[in-house]
Amino acid sequence: MTTQLETARHPETLRRVCIEPLTRVEGHGKVTLLLDEDNHVKQARLHIVEFRGFEKFIQGRPYWELPVVVQRLCGICPVSHHLAAAKACDRLIGVARLTPTAEKVRRLMHLGQTLQSHALHFFHLSSPDLLFGVDDAVAHRNIVGVIQDHPEIARQGILLRKYGQEVIRITSGKRVHGTGALPGGVNKNVSTEERDLLLADIDRIVAWAEQAVQLIKRMILTSPESHYRFASVDANTLSLVAADGAFEIYDGGLRARDPQGGAIFDHADAQGYAELLREEIKPWSYMKFPFIAALGPEHGWYRVGPLARVNNCDRFTTPLAEQERQDFAAAGEGRPLQAALTTHWARLIELLHCTEAIRELLADPDLQGTDLRLEGDLGSLGIGVVEAPRGTLFHHYEVDPDGLVTRANLIVSTTNNNQAMNEAIRRVAADDLDGHELSEPLLNRIEVAIRAYDPCLSCATHALGKMPLELELLDAEGRRVAAIRRHADGLIDR
Amino acid sequence: MSKTFRLDGREIPFEAGQTIMDAVLAAGGYIPHLCHNPEFAPHGSCRVCLVAIGGRQVSACTAPASEGLEVESDSEAIQATRRAILQMLFVEGNHVCPACEKSGACQLQAVAYYTGMLAPHFTHFFPHRSVDASHPDFIIDFNRCILCELCVRASRDQDGKRVFAISGRGLDSHLAIDSPSGRLGDSSFAAGDKAAHVCPTGAILPKHRGYETPIGARLYDREPISVVGDVRAHEEEVA
Ligand code: SF4
Ligand code: FES
Numbered sequence: 007m008t009t010q011l012e013t014a015r016h017p018e019t020l021r022r023v024c025i026e027p028l029t030r031v032e033g034h035g036k037v038t039l040l041l042d043e044d045n046h047v048k049q050a051r052l053h054i055v056e057f058r059g060f061e062k063f064i065q066g067r068p069y070w071e072l073p074v075v076v077q078r079l080c081g082i083c084p085v086s087h088h089l090a091a092a093k094a095c096d097r098l099i100g101v102a103r104l105t106p107t108a109e110k111v112r113r114l115m116h117l118g119q120t121l122q123s124h125a126l127h128f129f130h131l132s133s134p135d136l137l138f139g140v141d142d143a144v145a146h147r148n149i150v151g152v153i154q155d156h157p158e159i160a161r162q163g164i165l166l167r168k169y170g171q172e173v174i175r176i177t178s179g180k181r182v183h184g185t186g187a188l189p190g191g192v193n194k195n196v197s198t199e200e201r202d203l204l205l206a207d208i209d210r211i212v213a214w215a216e217q218a219v220q221l222i223k224r225m226i227l228t229s230p231e232s233h234y235r236f237a238s239v240d241a242n243t244l245s246l247v248a249a250d251g252a253f254e255i256y257d258g259g260l261r262a263r264d265p266q267g268g269a270i271f272d273h274a275d276a277q278g279y280a281e282l283l284r285e286e287i288k289p290w291s292y293m294k295f296p297f298i299a300a301l302g303p304e305h306g307w308y309r310v311g312p313l314a315r316v317n318n319c320d321r322f323t324t325p326l327a328e329q330e331r332q333d334f335a336a337a338g339e340g341r342p343l344q345a346a347l348t349t350h351w352a353r354l355i356e357l358l359h360c361t362e363a364i365r366e367l368l369a370d371p372d373l374q375g376t377d378l379r380l381e382g383d384l385g386s387l388g389i390g391v392v393e394a395p396r397g398t399l400f401h402h403y404e405v406d407p408d409g410l411v412t413r414a415n416l417i418v419s420t421t422n423n424n425q426a427m428n429e430a431i432r433r434v435a436a437d438d439l440d441g442h443e444l445s446e447p448l449l450n451r452i453e454v455a456i457r458a459y460d461p462c463l464s465c466a467t468h469a470l471g472k473m474p475l476e477l478e479l480l481d482a483e484g485r486r487v488a489a490i491r492r493h494a495d496g497l498i499d500r
Numbered sequence: 501m502s503k504t505f506r507l508d509g510r511e512i513p514f515e516a517g518q519t520i521m522d523a524v525l526a527a528g529g530y531i532p533h534l535c536h537n538p539e540f541a542p543h544g545s546c547r548v549c550l551v552a553i554g555g556r557q558v559s560a561c562t563a564p565a566s567e568g569l570e571v572e573s574d575s576e577a578i579q580a581t582r583r584a585i586l587q588m589l590f591v592e593g594n595h596v597c598p599a600c601e602k603s604g605a606c607q608l609q610a611v612a613y614y615t616g617m618l619a620p621h622f623t624h625f626f627p628h629r630s631v632d633a634s635h636p637d638f639i640i641d642f643n644r645c646i647l648c649e650l651c652v653r654a655s656r657d658q659d660g661k662r663v664f665a666i667s668g669r670g671l672d673s674h675l676a677i678d679s680p681s682g683r684l685g686d687s688s689f690a691a692g693d694k695a696a697h698v699c700p701t702g703a704i705l706p707k708h709r710g711y712e713t714p715i716g717a718r719l720y721d722r723e724p725i726s727v728v729g730d731v732r733a734h735e736e737e738v739a
Contacts, residue, residue: 066631068639070710075599179715183598194714408633409708
């Protein structure tokens with residue numbers, strides 16, 4: 007039903023519905039629905055204006071600047087870029103294993119980042135959809151509405167995020183765009199005062215994270231049918247896993263599975279990513295479409311991010327998250343869950359794991375160690391891969407003998423999810439829009455599906471800003487026959 | 501009883517032959533400066549040390565101190581002129597403070613903060629400039645050079661080498677390196693040279709390193725330049 011959509015026989019005669027730009031997504035996106043004369047959805051495309059200029063910009067720059075420079079790619083998950091670049095730089099100077107202190111400080115930073123990003127996404131961007139339903143009035147379905155109706159949830163969300171930011175500040179010097187990781191290590195440890203500051207709140211933070219998981223589990227399990235169906239697409243999944251198959255976001259090997267959970271590859275060395283994955287270019291999008299090389303471009307597209315990771319891992323190392331993972335896995339009845347809104351469930355299980363893992367790490371005296379950095383000899387190639395909050399993130403750099411960057415290739419999480427997001431939009435369009443007149447709630451459902459992937463469009467496109475929503479309906483000749491515009495203040499005109 | 505002049509109303513003693521800058525720094529005061537370094541002959545080129553004496557604006561690093569002068573430095577009018585000068589410096593090069601190794605310990609950045617210059621204001625030139633990483637121990641990032649000539653003076657006057665010179669005129673002025681290829685790696689420059697340790701910006705930096713001091717512990721994170729003075733003086737102490 008969804009697969010035939012891209013194979014319209016005369017796509018040039020289809021009508022277009024544009025949803026532009028997406029609200030509550032970090033950046034600017036545009037959705038085009040190509041309709042035929044009978045108002046049937048034949049194609050769905052998420053347009054993202056990806057600015058590949060960054061790879062050019064860093065050419066000729068010294069490699070040791072990379073961890074600090076490239077985090078400017080993204081205002082929401084800069085730490086992921088910071089760490090992916092630092093890991094690539096470790097490889098560049100031939101340091102494959104950091105000192106225990108350096109690795110643990112970096113891991114702590116990454117956990118803080120994932121915690122704050124997941125808290126932001128769930129409580130600010132997605133909880134309105136889940137708490138109020140996707141058909142709630144737009145003026146109410148936002149964080150202000152959450153604060154009014156569920157003040158305690160909103161408060162906890164804000165404080166969870168703040169805690170994650172505190173972890174980042176302590177490990178990198180600043181809440182946003184700090185330094186912290188250097189090629190071969192880190193520039194600071196965590197002092198006992200800093201540790202105690204974080205320890206003071208951690209039990210409460212873990213408890214809130216657990217409540218958040220219970221909340222979403224209740225929401226999903228009270229109407230499982232609609233949640234499992236909505237924007238569900240069978241996808242391959244890709245993520246890092248630990249050597250023993252456990253959940254892992256900082257290091258580890260690459261695991262890819264098919265929609266039934268069968269292995270495609272496992273524990274693959276991330277340094278060899280270019281052998282495993284390829285990138286396809288499509289004429290209508292600036293953003294590349296990566297795919298698993300062995301499966302080819304048509305069948306090799308995959309999903310990354312919380313849903314992929316929680317489906318992919320064999321277990322969590324922390325007890326509460328592992329308990330929740332088992333419930334999550336049971337809900338799939340032997341198959342990986344594939345529905346867009348179950349991503350929120352997976353995201354909060356990860357959030358819970360982050361809080362537990364932070365608590366464990368804070369008890370580790372290695373954080374106070376003073377052996378911060380290893381030196382090595384400069385080579386020519388460095389690849390760093392981490393699980394960013396939104397999914398697997400690849401940084402690949404080549405440098406000349408003087409240490410200046412000659413080539414860079416970044417595959418950001420949102421790019422990895424490119425095709426999966428398109429498939430989700432198609433599914434919603436086919437299920438909910440096909441044959442209907444356009445209405446704002448229906449079009450909003452498409453946004454909800456996309457938001458579940460938490461596309462960091464500012465990250466994938468390097469464009470910033472939230473803008474009002476515009477829908478327009480164009481006829482087969484490209485003439486505008488109808489339009490709805492939703493302004494930032496919620497006012498609608500047609 | 502030594503002779504004195506007044507800086508913003510404060511008595512500053514001086515000795516014959518001292519400039520206003522010399523006397524103020526010796527008295528523990530501060531007038532912002534970039535091309536001035538007490539170890540070298542005054543240069544008077546960057547103009548951020550501008551002060552007013554009886555309504556006339558002069559550069560404090562070159563103006564001789566004299567008895568009874570009323571020197572105005574910390575006034576809004578003078579600071580506004582300095583901000584404009586700094587804003588021009590910032591748009592003339594490519595100064596990306598958030599990504600720069602020198603951030604937090606950069607004299608240019610610290611002087612900008614001192615004068616209250618928080619945004620560049622003028623249109624960026626975005627000049628195309630390169631990084632010279634040919635030397636094994638040091639790099640030169642020409643994007644960050646403000647043509648203060650401190651490296652030129654240090655190499656010539658202390659190292660006896662003349663590795664650096666300013667070449668070209670007006671907008672074409674640029675730092676040139678004396679070597680057959682024009683590259684630092686082919687010059688006689690060495691890590692121990694005085695010229696390697698005088699740059700007030702992040703233009704001349706040791707290689708393979710950066711960001712080693714955590715944010716919050718960098719020199720100007722803690723106190724403004726008017727209190728702690730030039731970063732170079734601190735680095736000498738550490739060395
Ligand atoms: S490289 Fe540094 S010291 Fe030399 S002229 Fe440029 S700014 Fe001044
Ligand atoms: S410090 Fe006086 S002109 Fe530069």
